[in-house]
Amino acid sequence: MKLIIGNRVYSSWSLRGWLACKQSxxxxTEEVVPLYGEGWDESKTLGVLAPSHGRVPLLWDGEAVVWDSLAILNYLADKVGTDxxxxxxxxxxxxxxxxxxxMHAGFMALRGQCPMNLRLHRTGFQPDxxxxxxxxxxxxxxxxxxxxFGGGGPFLxxxxxxxxxxxxxxxxxxxxxxxxVPGFARAYMDAVWEHPWLQQWVEAAAAEPWIIPAFERKD
Incomplete structure (x- = not known):
């Protein structure tokens, strides 16, 4: 299988698809196609992203081509068992x-006003x-x-x-x-953030050279 992802720093949907592959x-293997970078338009129409028309993540598995993070997760669950x-x-x-x-369909205000950016740390942010x-x-x-249902471990x-x-x-x-956030939520967030897969993603993101100015606003 090969997973095509966008920049690890910014692409929340790529993170979901990648975690689904890890969970499977x-x-x-994985390949990064930098969001909106050189070759992005060509990749949307002629390159590896053509089947999804520029949507990441995109999973290639033999003759199967799956885009959308939830579709990827469900595809993998069918392969290895839903449990x-x-x-x-x-x-x-x-x-x-x-x-x-x-989560897949909602929370548009949070997504729009608080884009994922693993290299950014805001102070004094005032949400509407x-x-x-x-x-x-x-x-x-x-x-x-x-x-x-969370009694068996630190996750949801x-x-x-x-x-x-x-x-x-x-x-x-x-x-x-x-x-x-309240204490229970902070404990859950710590468990997620300290998960070895999250740390692997964060470390790889830190090594990426690409910057999208629109996602780097600190005001």
């Missing part, structure tokens, strides 16, 4: 699916009401998952799962923009 336990990605109890699995779906509403909703979801459903894959970029945003 299957061997894969590797989702909690086993039906009630926990139902909540996990709903949380992932909400829409971002605050997104943050409170996310914290309520985390609290429910941890209280009901105990062990690392699809829900943590999809909320990992949110953890990075909360850290970048200095959001104040």
């Amino acid at each position: 336990g299957l061997a894969f 590797r990605f989702w909690p086993k109890p039906p009630a926990a699995r139902a909540l996990a699916h709903a949380m992932v779906a909400e 009401a829409a971002v605050q509403a997104d943050v409170m909703r996310i914290l309520s979801l985390w609290a429910e998952a941890r209280a009901r 459903f105990g062990s690392f799962s699809a829900a943590d894959i999809f909320y990992a970029p949110v953890v990075s945003r909360f850290l970048t923009y200095g959001f104040t």
